[in-house]
Amino acid sequence: MHIRNNSCKQIEHSSAFIAGVRDAAPSQATFDDGYRALMLAEAAVESGRTGKKAGVRNIA
Numbered sequence: 557m558h559i560r561n562n563s564c565k566q567i568e569h570s571s572a573f574i575a576g577v578r579d580a581a582p583s584q585a586t587f588d589d590g591y592r593a594l595m596l597a598e599a600a601v602e603s604g605r606t607g608k609k610a611g612v613r614n615i616a
Contacts, residue, residue, distance in 0.1 A: 602610040
């Protein structure tokens with residue numbers, strides 16, 4: 557059930573993003589949101605490159 561709830565939230569988030577782009581609405585994402593996403597993406601790339609767990613700095 558937890559996976560289904562997360563999937564629904566992801567669909568809702570994606571739908572809201574698409575509607576915002578379509579309507580040229582300002583983004584609700586902040587600089588900090590983007591920074592956190594970048595840190596996670598870089599850790600994922602590093603993990604894929606090395607085949608090991610990659611650490612992520614405290615980005616709370």
